[in-house]
Amino acid sequence: MGFWSHKRLFLAFLILASAIDGALGDAMVSGTVFCDQCKDGQRSLFDYPIYGIKVTMACADSNGQITMSREETTNWFGNYAMRFDGAPDLSNCYAEISSNGQSSNGCGAAAGPAQKLKLMFRMFDMEIYSVDSLLSQPAQPMSFCPRSTNPMPAPVNPVRPPVPVSPPPFKLPPIPRLPPLPPLPPMPPVPFLEASACTHQYWTMPEYKCYWRAVNPEMKVAVVFGLLAARRYGTDMSLWQGLQGRGDPYRTLLREGTTALLNSYNSLEFSYNSISVVTHMNWALMGSQRSVLLTALRFKRANSGYGHDTCKFTPCK
Missing domain, CATH: 2.60.40 (Immunoglobulin-like)
Known part of the structure; x- marks a missing residue:
């Protein structure tokens, strides 16, 4: 590792130390x-x-x-x-x-x-x-699992089999041409592949609770976003409570970050994937209050679809 790599590692150490100092x-x-x-x-x-x-x-x-x-x-x-x-x-x-x-x-x-x-x-x-x-x-191994990883040993003195006599070639009778298959119906739309961006108000409506897929409303903010989020928001706050935040810059960041995470799981075309949402969230928590506000604003713009992507929610059945 070179000199500048050591300096960058030391700088990251100082930033983390300052973020948790006094806790x-x-x-x-x-x-x-x-x-x-x-x-x-x-x-x-x-x-x-x-x-x-x-x-x-x-x-x-x-x-x-x-x-x-x-x-x-x-x-x-x-x-x-x-x-x-x-x-x-x-x-x-x-x-x-x-x-x-x-x-x-x-x-x-x-x-x-x-x-x-x-x-x-x-x-x-x-x-x-x-x-x-x-x-x-499980109670029994799955059927697709390999039965044995040990190959059968080869015989010490293999016996050469006799050379088989090829039978005369056999010709099949001509097969009649089959009628053409009917055209397939069009594929139904796949919501996960569509561009969709929904604000936090949509994610708190009971008729859209079926769209909570990878995470559920009772999951803790500290478990989803990590140690820095646990320091800032505590270990008891749930994602559902995080969606209610407003006024305070750090609660606004949590509200928009949680919304962006939910959108990333719901749409492959969303501006952020789930890993980048968590990464940007932690970068903001290690920075200044100005960094917190800028990151919250970027999340909010992405959650509103930048004016061209709409929310593709339909009421759950």
């Missing part, structure tokens, strides 16, 4: 639960994150007695996050799947082994722990 110490634990479709006990190409799985984190003393435990449910991305006040020592803690919760996809018949917590970051009395992927398994 009370706490610890964050996060991880992901995957559906082990082939029941091979490891992450593979066929596995995917699973929603609605309950995860228990427990800590034991030297005698094996449980001293602290916490339970959380995975979100639509298969992620879970737990926050502990006062930065306790979590070095002797582990996480495991406790039940399949609200999951209805048939991948909660069995659970993989528990995983120990790993300390990833510690600074200013703040600690961040991660957990290796937890696995939830």
Whole structure:
């Protein structure tokens, strides 16, 4: 790494330190639960994150007695996050799947082994722990899973088979020409591929609640937008409450950022994708109040469609 790369890394460190300086110490634990479709006990190409799985984190003393435990449910991305006040020592803690919760996809018949917590970051009395992927398994492996990864050994002394005698060629009788197929009906419109931008007022109307897809109104702002959002808005504020914000520049940023995130999941043609919405949100929270207002204004213009994209919502059935 060159000299200027070191300087940029140090500058990013100073910005993050200034953003969290003076905050009370706490610890964050996060991880992901995957559906082990082939029941091979490891992450593979066929596995995917699973929603609605309950995860228990427990800590034991030297005698094996449980001293602290916490339970959380995975979100639509298969992620879970737990926050502990006062930065306790979590070095002797582990996480495991406790039940399949609200999951209805048939991948909660069995659970993989528990995983120990790993300390990833510690600074200013703040600690961040991660957990290796937890696995939830169906009752039986899926039919498309490979049966065996070990090839059959070749014989030591292979016997050369006799050369077959080719039979005389056989000619099929001519096949009559089939009538032409009728034309296919036109494809129905795909809403996800259409350009659509909806303001926060639309997202709070009950007749459009079916458009909340990747996230739900009760999800916490801290889980969706990360640690900086947790510092600014707390760990109890939901996305639905974030849509009600107004007046204060930071609440306006949260309202328009949440609206932009919902629009990015609803339309592939929206100006921001979901990752860029979270990135711009965190950049604004690390900057000045002027940066907060500018980012909120850019989100608001995108949510209004820049005057040419309209909201394609239809009332839910």
